[in-house]
Amino acid sequence: MDVAFTDDGFQAERLFKQGYSYTYDDIIFLPHYIDFPTDSVQLATKLTRNLTLSIPCVASPMDTVSETSMAVSMAALGAIAFVHSNNTPSHQASIIRSAKSHRIPFVSDPLFKSPSDTIDSIDEFASSNCIFVTDSGTKKSKLLGVVSKADWQALNDKEVTVSDYMVKSPVSFPSNCDFEDVAGFLAAKKLEFVPLVNEKDGELVNVVTADQVERIRGFPKLGMPSVGPDGEFLVGAAIGTRESDKDRLEHLVKAGVNVVLLDSSQGNSIYQTEMIKYIKKTYPELDLIGGNVVTMYQAQNLIQAGADGLRVGMGSGSICTTQEVCAVGRGQATAVYKVSSIAEQSGVPVIADGGISNSGHIVKALTLGASTVMMGSFLAGSSEAPGAYEYQNGRRVKKYRGMGSLEAMTKGSDARYLGDTEKLKIAQGVVGAVVDKGSVLKFIPYAMQAVKQGFQDLGASSLQSAHHLLRSGVIRLEVRTGAAQIEGGVHGLVSYEKKSF
Numbered sequence: 167m168d169v170a171f172t173d174d175g176f177q178a179e180r181l182f183k184q185g186y187s188y189t190y191d192d193i194i195f196l197p198h199y200i201d202f203p204t205d206s207v208q209l210a211t212k213l214t215r216n217l218t219l220s221i222p223c224v225a226s227p228m229d230t231v232s233e234t235s236m237a238v239s240m241a242a243l244g245a246i247a248f249v250h251s252n253n254t255p256s257h258q259a260s261i262i263r264s265a266k267s268h269r270i271p272f273v274s275d276p277l278f279k280s281p282s283d284t285i286d287s288i289d290e291f292a293s294s295n296c297i298f299v300t301d302s303g304t305k306k307s308k309l310l311g312v313v314s315k316a317d318w319q320a321l322n323d324k325e326v327t328v329s330d331y332m333v334k335s336p337v338s339f340p341s342n343c344d345f346e347d348v349a350g351f352l353a354a355k356k357l358e359f360v361p362l363v364n365e366k367d368g369e370l371v372n373v374v375t376a377d378q379v380e381r382i383r384g385f386p387k388l389g390m391p392s393v394g395p396d397g398e399f400l401v402g403a404a405i406g407t408r409e410s411d412k413d414r415l416e417h418l419v420k421a422g423v424n425v426v427l428l429d430s431s432q433g434n435s436i437y438q439t440e441m442i443k444y445i446k447k448t449y450p451e452l453d454l455i456g457g458n459v460v461t462m463y464q465a466q467n468l469i470q471a472g473a474d475g476l477r478v479g480m481g482s483g484s485i486c487t488t489q490e491v492c493a494v495g496r497g498q499a500t501a502v503y504k505v506s507s508i509a510e511q512s513g514v515p516v517i518a519d520g521g522i523s524n525s526g527h528i529v530k531a532l533t534l535g536a537s538t539v540m541m542g543s544f545l546a547g548s549s550e551a552p553g554a555y556e557y558q559n560g561r562r563v564k565k566y567r568g569m570g571s572l573e574a575m576t577k578g579s580d581a582r583y584l585g586d587t588e589k590l591k592i593a594q595g596v597v598g599a600v601v602d603k604g605s606v607l608k609f610i611p612y613a614m615q616a617v618k619q620g621f622q623d624l625g626a627s628s629l630q631s632a633h634h635l636l637r638s639g640v641i642r643l644e645v646r647t648g649a650a651q652i653e654g655g656v657h658g659l660v661s662y663e664k665k666s667f
C-alpha cells in the first residue's frame with residue numbers, strides 16, 4: 167500500500183497491544199478495495215486440523231441447542247453441531263447415531279404403535295395424518311405397516327388392533343438417499359408422504375411429506391453438506407475431563423462421532439492436558455478440540471498436548487456470568503485475535519465461541535483469525551433447537567439456558583461442577599428465552615450471504631485471505647467510541663421495523 171495511506175487506521179497488532187479487552191462491538195474494520203463479486207467469496211474453512219466445512223458455522227454443545235435435529239440441519243448446510251453431554255453416555259451416543267442415520271436436511275417426529283395396540287381416539291394422530299406400526303411400537307424397530315387417519319375414521323369397530331387394518335409393508339425409500347431423490351420419488355408417485363427406512367435393519371429413520379418438500383424448496387438452495395469419510399453427516403460431541411468421560415467417549419466413538427471437544431470454561435488444566443494425551447493415544451484417528459482458552463499461554467499448552475482445534479471464549483456468551491462470578495475471562499475480539507495469532511503458527515484452527523448476535527460479529531471473528539464461529543443464542547430460537555415454542559408477552563420464544571446455570575446443572579452436569587460430595591452450587595450462567603427465528607436452513611444461508619458482503623467490503627475473497635490481509639496490516643481497524651457505536655446502529659427514529667431478509 168502507498169506509504170501516504172499507511173497512517174490511516176490501526177494494524178491489528180498495534181490495536182490489540184494497548185491493554186484493553188475489546189469485544190466485537192468495540193471495533194470496526196475500515197473498508198478496503200473490491201475487485202471481485204460477492205458470490206466469488208469462498209467461506210470453506212477448517213474446523214480442526216483434519217476436518218473441513220463448507221461454511222464456518224458451529225452449533226454449541228448445549229442442551230437447548232444441539233441434539234439430533236440441529237446436528238442434521240447444520241451438517242446439511244455444510245456446518246456442524248456438537249451434541250451436548252448433559253445426559254447419559256448412551257443417550258448422547260443415541261443422538262449421534264440418529265443424526266448420522268439421516269441424509270436429508272430435517273428430522274420428522276412420526277408416531278408409532280405396535281401391532282397389538284389399538285387407536286382409541288382421533289387425538290392420538292395429533293397433527294399427523296398417519297401412525298406407523300413397528301415391532302416394538304417405537305422408532306427403534308422394523309417398520310411393519312401404516313395406519314392413515316382416513317382408514318381409522320372409516321373403521322366400524324375402533325377396538326380392533328392396528329395389525330387388523332394397517333396397510334402392510336408400506337411403500338418406503340432408502341434412508342441413505344438424498345433430499346432430491348426422495349422429493350423426486352414423492353412427486354413421481356404422487357405420494358403425500360414416504361417413510362425412509364434403513365436398508366440394513368428395516369428400521370424407520372425419518373418420514374418425508376410433500377408439505378415438507380415444498381417448505382424446503384422455499385429455502386435458499388443448500389450447498390455442499392458436511393459428510394465424513396464414513397459417507398454420513400459429520401457430527402461432533404462434547405465431553406468433560408473426568409475419569410468417567412473416558413467411558414462416555416467410548417460410547418460416542420462406537421456411535422461414529424467424527425470429532426469431540428473438551429467442554430470447559432478454563433481449558434488450561436492438568437485435567438484437560440491429561441485427557442488430550444489419553445484421547446490421542448487411545449483414538450489417534452479422532453480429531454479433538456481443546457478449550458476454552460482466551461490467552462496465548464493457555465493455547466500453547468493445549469496445542470503442545472495435541473489439540474487439533476481450539477475453542478476460544480470465556481464469559482462472552484449471552485447466557486454467561488463467568489466474568490461476573492469469577493472475575494476471569496477476556497473481551498472476545500481480543501481473545502480471538504491473540505489465540506489465533508499463536509494457533510496459526512501451528513496450523514491449529516480456532517473456533518470463536520460465544521457472543522455472536524449478528525452477521526457483523528461473524529465477519530469480525532473470522533477476520534480476526536478464527537476459522538469458525540460457535541453459536542448458542544443465534545441458533546437457540548430455531549425450529550431445529552430442542553424444546554417447544556411458548557409465548558411470552560405475545561412473542562413466540564424458545565427456552566435457552568447456560569450449561570452452568572443452576573437448572574442445567576441440576577439436570578445432570580453437576581458432577582463436574584461439584585466434587586461429587588460437595589454441596590455448594592455456584593451458577594455461571596442463566597436461564598432465559600430467545601425469539602422464534604424459523605429454520606436454520608433459511609436464516610443461516612442469509613447470514614452467510616451477509617458475511618460474504620462483509621468480506622467483499624474488506625477486499626478478502628476467502629477466510630484465508632482475510633487472515634493474511636489482517637496479519638500483514640492491509641486490513642485496518644479502529645476502536646469505536648460509545649457515540650460511534652450508537653451511530654453504527656439504527657438511531658434517531660421514532661419507530662422502525664428491523665427485517666434482515
Ligand SMILES: NC(=O)C1=CN([C@@H]2O[C@H](COP(=O)(O)OP(=O)(O)OC[C@H]3O[C@@H](n4cnc5c(N)ncnc54)[C@H](O)[C@@H]3O)[C@@H](O)[C@H]2O)C=CC1
Pocket residue numbers: 227406407408409429430431432435437458479480481482483486488520568569570582583584594
Ligand atoms: N465459555 C465460557 O465462558 C463458559 C462456559 N461454560 C460452560 O459450562 C459448562 C461447564 O463448564 P466448566 O464449569 O468450566 O466445566 P469443567 O468440567 O471444566 O469444570 C468444572 C470443575 O470441575 C473441575 N474438574 C474438571 N475435571 C476434573 C478432574 N478430572 N478432576 C477433578 N476436578 C476436575 C474443574 O477444575 C472445575 O472446578 C460447559 O458446558 C462450558 O462450556 C461455563 C462457564 C463459562
Ligand SMILES: O=c1[nH]c(=O)c2[nH+]cn([C@@H]3O[C@H](COP(=O)(O)O)[C@@H](O)[C@H]3O)c2[nH]1
Pocket residue numbers: 226227228431479481482483484485486487488489519520521522540541542543544567568569570571594595596
Ligand atoms: O459462562 C457461561 N456459563 C454457562 O452456563 C454457559 N453455557 C454455555 N456457555 C458458553 O456460551 C457459548 C454460547 O454463547 P452465545 O449464546 O453468546 O452464542 C457456549 O458455546 C459456551 O461456550 C456458557 N458460559
Ligand SMILES: [K+]
Pocket residue numbers: 481482483484485486487488
Ligand atoms: K456474558
